[in-house]
Ligand SMILES: Nc1nc2c(ncn2[C@@H]2O[C@H](COP(=O)(O)OP(=O)(O)OP(=O)(O)O)[C@@H](O)[C@H]2O)c(=O)[nH]1
């Protein structure tokens with residue numbers, strides 16, 4: 001997180017991590033599509049000709065809070081801006097160094113797993129790679145806000161819902177089912193992660209007091225500004241297993 005009091009600006013970094021072809025870039029495209037035009041910046045992608053991420057993708061999102069919402073001093077007309085930079089890593093094994101670079105400074109991670117049974121080993125290897133990179137960056141996996149998405153629920157060879165339930169119950173992270181291609185589960189994953197990140201930052205930096213955003217108020221306000229019609233609490237609560245984003 002970067003906090004710039006003078007500019008009344010907070011910047012958060014979210015990283016979408018996972019094995020090659022699990023759908024990280026597809027999540028990003030769906031997020032871009034589902035959000036208000038005036039809140040999102042240009043989606044930056046750098047692909048090879050066959051659509052594989054070469055370095056990273058980045059989607060900047062800006063939530064502008066009015067002076068009343070951000071409880072600004074009476075003489076201020078500026079309110080507060082929260083910038084959320086969403087990055088994806090390149091999943092292909094050869095890009096190990098790039099993944100570590102992109103992970104640096106992350107406030108939260110969405111791990112995008114591929115639901116196809118054939119991808120089980122690749123999911124596991126990528127999760128180990130994430131843990132190893134976090135460790136090298138001096139961050140314990142437990143300390144990092146993390147949600148898991150099982151993407152490609154539409155495919156016939158996807159793991160069954162019962163299998164996902166069982167997997168989710170074993171871990172503490174919220175798990176979301178998704179079909180990023182159609183956008184299903186994409187907002188759930190994003191807001192589930194944003195909720196975890198914001199709750200942690202609120203506790204660590206007393207954000208509520210220092211920038212005047214009431215505890216618990218940021219994520220619903222952000223969702224409204226981003227033009228999300230659904231009830232964000234319901235989106236966040238759509239996780240299966242795990243402790244649940246709302247409960248932590
Ligand atoms: N059927 C189906 N295909 C999907 C879904 N999400 C992504 N795909 C496809 O999976 C392929 C890989 O998607 P990407 O989003 O490029 O994957 P990635 O995780 O960014 O891959 P890397 O950049 O190599 O790490 C593309 O052909 C997508 O259209 C989904 O929910 N269902």
Ligand SMILES: [Mg+2]
Nearest residue numbers: 024025052053
């Ligand atoms: Mg990609």
